[in-house]
Structures are given as C-alpha cells and as structure tokens.
Amino acid sequence: xxxxxxxxxxxxxxxxxxxxxxxxxxxxxxxxxxxxxxxxxxxxxxxxxxxxxxxxxxxxxxxxxxxxxxxxxxxxxxxxxxxxxxxxxxxxxxxxxxxxxxxxxxxxxxx
Amino acid sequence: xxxxxxxxxxxxxxxxxxxxxxxxxxxxxxxxxxxxxxxxxxxxxxxxxxxxxxxxxxxxxxxxxxxxxxxxxxxxxxxxxxxxxxxxxxxxxxxxxxxxxxxxxxxxxxxx
Numbered sequence: 001x002x003x004x005x006x007x008x009x010x011x012x013x014x015x016x017x018x019x020x021x022x023x024x025x026x027x028x029x030x031x032x033x034x035x036x037x038x039x040x041x042x043x044x045x046x047x048x049x050x051x052x053x054x055x056x057x058x059x060x061x062x063x064x065x066x067x068x069x070x071x072x073x074x075x076x077x078x079x080x081x082x083x084x085x086x087x088x089x090x091x092x093x094x095x096x097x098x099x100x101x102x103x104x105x106x107x108x109x110x111x
Numbered sequence: 112x113x114x115x116x117x118x119x120x121x122x123x124x125x126x127x128x129x130x131x132x133x134x135x136x137x138x139x140x141x142x143x144x145x146x147x148x149x150x151x152x153x154x155x156x157x158x159x160x161x162x163x164x165x166x167x168x169x170x171x172x173x174x175x176x177x178x179x180x181x182x183x184x185x186x187x188x189x190x191x192x193x194x195x196x197x198x199x200x201x202x203x204x205x206x207x208x209x210x211x212x213x214x215x216x217x218x219x220x221x222x223x
Binding site: 004031033035041042043044045048050056058090092097098099100101102103104105 | 156211212
C-alpha cells in the first residue's frame with residue numbers, strides 16, 4: 001500500500017513551458033485534492049475532485065487544469081508556467097472528505 | 112468567507128514541557144477539524160481530528176480542544192520530544208464542502 005504517490009519530486013521549468021504533475025493513490029479514495037504551499041502562506045487549495053469525472057476549483061485555480069478519468073489518478077497540468085507558480089505542490093486523498101492523506105510533494109521552480 | 116488562522120507563527124518550548132498550539136476559525140458551519148504535522152521536506156501528516164459534536168479528544172500525547180462558542184481550536188502536546196519539532200497546521204472542513212481549508216501554520220521548536 002503506497003498511499004499517495006507524486007512524481008516528479010523536483011522540477012525546473014522555463015517560463016511558458018507546460019508540464020503535468022502526477023498523483024496516484026492506491027487506497028480507493030474518492031476525494032482527491034491539489035494544494036500549493038508557499039513560504040508563510042500555508043496550503044492553498046488549487047483543484048479538487050470528489051470522484052472520477054468530477055472536478056471543481058479551489059482557492060487558486062488560475063493557470064492550472066485537472067482531470068479525473070480514474071479513481072486512482074489526479075494529474076495537475078500547468079499549461080504555460082509562470083514564475084509565480086514556483087511552489088511546493090501537494091496532492092492529497094480522502095475516503096470521505098475527512099482526514100486527507102498527503103503525498104510527499106513536488107518542488108517546482110519556474111525560471 | 113472561510114478562513115482559518117493561527118495566533119502565533121512560532122513557539123519554542125523546553126524538551127519535556129507541554130506545548131499548546133492555537134487556531135481560530137471563522138466559518139461557523141465548519142463541523143470537522145484536523146491537526147496536521149509537517150516536518151521539513153515532507154507532506155503534512157495527520158495527527159488528530161475532532162468533530163463539532165465534541166469538545167475534546169485525546170490521542171497519544173496529544174489532545175485537541177474545540178470551543179465552538181469562540182470558534183477556537185487548540186492542540187496540546189504533552190512531554191514534548193525533539194521529534195515534535197515541526198510546523199503544525201489546523202484545517203477545517205464543512206460537511207458537503209469536500210475540501211479542507213488550512214491555517215498558516217505554527218512552527219514548534221523543542222529546545223534541549
């Protein structure tokens with residue numbers, strides 16, 4: 001049981017490049033979320049999903065897209081990276097929307 | 112709007128002492144609260160949770176207190192150990208909201 005797996009762990013992008021942050025969970029959790037964490041800002045919700053085929057926006061969705069084609073996977077796409085998207089990204093999942101289990105994060109730098 | 116905040120950004124305690132980390136929330140509709148611990152370079156780790164129909168819940172060396180009247184949450188850690196050094200976040204959820212709102216975090220430092 002691996003829990004929540006995020007890849008890659010580190011990534012450097014140039015401004016304007018696109019990429020996808022991967023997130024997978026093997027706990028059969030229906031609820032999944034993406035957060036970003038900036039220094040002194042805590043965790044801010046980007047997008048979340050309550051099941052396959054269902055996604056919704058969080059607090060800071062601009063510049064990010066998500067999809068949920070399977071229960072296990074919830075990728076986060078950056079269409080055109082900007083320096084303001086430099087952050088640590090966390091994926092999390094929950095069985096019922098209660099206590100979420102977090103992945104170990106992806107540290108993204110946009111130059 | 113929804114917001115969860117913390118009274119103190121940093122807290123230093125002596126090893127073996129008890130520590131109390133506070134959290135204020137503003138959404139009176141929130142009915143589920145969680146404390147997370149985050150060590151450097153790692154994702155948040157669940158510590159303890161409490162539902163709004165409870166005032167207190169105890170775990171191993173940790174206790175969470177909920178005061179709904181003043182919308183205040185606290186985490187008490189007994190007999191702190193060096194391994195307790197981390198950033199602690201409170202988070203709130205509202206039934207049906209399907210999402211967690213996090214506070215800014217408190218950095219707890221344990222002095223030897």
